[in-house]
Each structure stands twice: as C-alpha cells, then as structure tokens.
Amino acid sequence: MYPHPVVHETPLTNPTTRLAPSPTGALHLGNARTFLINWALARSNNWRIVLRIEDLDTPRVKPGVIDSTIDTLRWLGLDWDDSPTIQSTRLEHHELAMRHLASHQCVYPCELTRSQIESAASAPHDSDHEPRFDPSLRPPSIPASFNDSGTNWRVLVDPDPITFHDTFAGPQSIDLDATLGDFVVWTKRATPSYQLAVVVDDHDQGVTHIVRGNDLLHSAARQIHLQRALGYTSTPTYTHLPLVRGPDGKRLAKRHGDTRIDHYRAQGTTPERIIGLIAHWSGLTPSRTPMSITEFRDGFLLDTLPPGDITFTPQDDHWLTTP
Numbered sequence: 001m002y003p004h005p006v007v008h009e010t011p012l013t014n015p016t017t018r019l020a021p022s023p024t025g026a027l028h029l030g031n032a033r034t035f036l037i038n039w040a041l042a043r044s045n046n047w048r049i050v051l052r053i054e055d056l057d058t059p060r061v062k063p064g065v066i067d068s069t070i071d072t073l074r075w076l077g078l079d080w081d082d083s084p085t086i087q088s089t090r091l092e093h094h095e096l097a098m099r100h101l102a103s104h105q106c107v108y109p110c111e112l113t114r115s116q117i118e119s120a121a122s123a124p125h126d127s128d129h130e131p132r133f134d135p136s137l138r139p140p141s142i143p144a145s146f147n148d149s150g151t152n153w154r155v156l157v158d159p160d161p162i163t164f165h166d167t168f169a170g171p172q173s174i175d176l177d178a179t180l181g182d183f184v185v186w187t188k189r190a191t192p193s194y195q196l197a198v199v200v201d202d203h204d205q206g207v208t209h210i211v212r213g214n215d216l217l218h219s220a221a222r223q224i225h226l227q228r229a230l231g232y233t234s235t236p237t238y239t240h241l242p243l244v245r246g247p248d249g250k251r252l253a254k255r256h257g258d259t260r261i262d263h264y265r266a267q268g269t270t271p272e273r274i275i276g277l278i279a280h281w282s283g284l285t286p287s288r289t290p291m292s293i294t295e296f297r298d299g300f301l302l303d304t305l306p307p308g309d310i311t312f313t314p315q316d317d318h319w320l321t322t323p
C-alpha cells in the first residue's frame with residue numbers, strides 16, 4: 001500500500017524530540033527516568049524539545065493532572081523549547097489523516113467484538129495482549145471515504161516485516177501481520193488511537209528522535225507502518241530504554257507502593273536526590289549520590305546505560321526519604 005501522496009510534509013530542520021507524558025496519573029520514578037534521559041540526550045546533542053500532553057484517553061484524565069504534570073517536570077529541572085501542546089486540541093489533524101488513509105483504501109470500519117476476533121485468531125497475541133486480527137475477518141470491500149459513525153476503524157497490515165534499527169535495543173524485525181494483524185486506528189469514541197495520534201503529531205511537530213520505554217518497542221513497528229501509509233518520507237530515530245520494575249518483576253505501579261514524584265516531593269525529597277537515584281540506575285555513579293540535573297546531563301552516556309531493566313527496591317525508597 002506504499003507509498004501514497006502525503007497529507008502534508010513538514011520540513012525537518014533542527015533535530016527534535018518530545019517529552020510526551022500522559023495525564024492518566026501522576027508521574028512516577030519510572031516516567032522520570034525516561035524523561036530525564038530523553039532530556040539529557042536532547043540537551044547534549046542540541047535537539048529541540050517539544051512537550052506534548054497525550055490526553056486522548058479522556059475517561060481516565062483526572063482534573064488538574066495536566067497542570068500538575070507540567071509543574072513536576074519543571075520541579076525536576078526539565079525544560080522545553082515551545083509552549084506545551086495538548087493532544088486533544090489536534091483532533092482535526094488526526095481526522096485529516098484518517099480521510100487520507102480512507103481515500104487510498106487503507107482503512108475500514110470494524111464492529112467485531114474482541115471475542116469474535118479471538119475466536120478467529122490463528123497466532124499468539126501481540127505483546128500487549130491484543131488478539132491478532134485475522135485477514136479473513138476483513139470486509140469484502142474497502143471503502144474509499146471515512147465516516148466517523150461511532151465504529152472502530154482498522155488499518156490494513158502488509159505481510160512484510162517492519163525492520164528498523166533502534167539506537168539502544170539494536171536491529172528490529174517485527175511481523176505485524178503474524179503477531180497483530182489489522183489494528184485499530186480510530187475508535188468508536190470518535191477519537192484516534194494512540195498509534196495514529198502520535199504518528200500525526202510527531203510528524204507535524206517535526207520530531208526526529210523518539211526516546212521512550214521498551215514496553216513501546218512493538219509500537220514502533222505500528223507507527224512506522226502508519227508513517228508509510230500516510231506517505232511520510234522520513235522515519236524518526238527510535239531509542240527504547242529499559243524499564244523500572246518492582247521487586248516482583250512487573251512494571252512500576254501502585255502495587256509497589258507510592259513511587260510518585262509528588263509523593264517524595266511532599267516528604268521533602270529534593271530533585272537532586274531523585275536525580276541521583278536515577279543517575280545510579282543509569283550507570284553514572286557506583287552508589288546513590290545526590291546530583292544536579294546539569295551534572296546528569298554532562299555525565300550521561302547512552303553507551304554506558306545498563307542494558308537490563310532496573311528494580312526499584314525498598315533500599316531505594318529508604319534512600320529517597322531519609323536525608
């Protein structure tokens with residue numbers, strides 16, 4: 001299905017990255033580590049930084065969280081080069097992309113339930129537990145126009161694997177057809193999926209470097225697929241970082257205690273102490289030592305970042321809360 005004429009092409013001038021928190025909850029130590037590394041890479045390499053609040057998961061956005069998120073990032077010492085962008089204000093751009101995909105018969109409406117899709121699945125589920133959408137479930141004809149009528153829309157997936165080089169995780173080859181199949185790009189809530197929204201927003205904001213957690217590594221293949229379907233002529237450079245996990249090996253969450261940055265801030269923990277812990281996790285120091293954000297920026301090297309996920313321990317929590 002590639003290539004197609006672009007929706008519109010934004011000239012790529014300065015290398016650009018983005019900090020893209022989601023206001024579904026307060027920032028925790030795992031988020032802070034990713035954002036801090038992203039910021040340090042940007043400031044060390046003269047990348048422009050844009051801040052985008054990804055608030056499209058509207059049922060879960062809590063009042064005041066957007067302002068709180070921005071305040072917490074500033075408290076840690078992070079900065080950016082433009083006014084914050086609120087993703088939900090860009091729905092017209094996302095819909096324009098959908099109309100482009102529809103005009104080239106790349107997308108189609110789908111009312112099938114999850115159980116119906118699972119019953120036809122012929123391969124293991126994708127890494128985020130989404131059942132594979134078997135090609136046999138496609139409609140007999142693909143429309144050539146988009147109608148937002150309260151129905152999910154899926155994008156056609158090609159059988160060829162998506163290959164790319166991740167600057168930290170290395171060479172990647174992901175077969176979307178075998179593991180996922182046609183995936184949702186527009187939801188029955190009349191909003192774009194995360195995958196479509198970030199592709200359009202990254203393109204429009206000139207994002208050339210994406211730094212995020214390795215739980216989104218598989219999403220890069222979906223996003224590259226959409227970039228090509230939309231006719232975008234450039235693909236961002238991806239850097240997927242190890243995650244911070246609890247002692248049980250699962251991603252950091254409420255079950256591991258209160259790891260919110262605001263929780264530690266309220267107890268009198270300084271930004272330098274949080275940054276010092278992140279620096280220790282990131283290979284800058286052999287032990288936990290308070291560190292300024294400038295020292296972190298000047299000392300951080302992606303080449304020396306430990307390759308495995310980090311475990312947040314009770315000792316880490318004790319160090320943060322004990323002056």
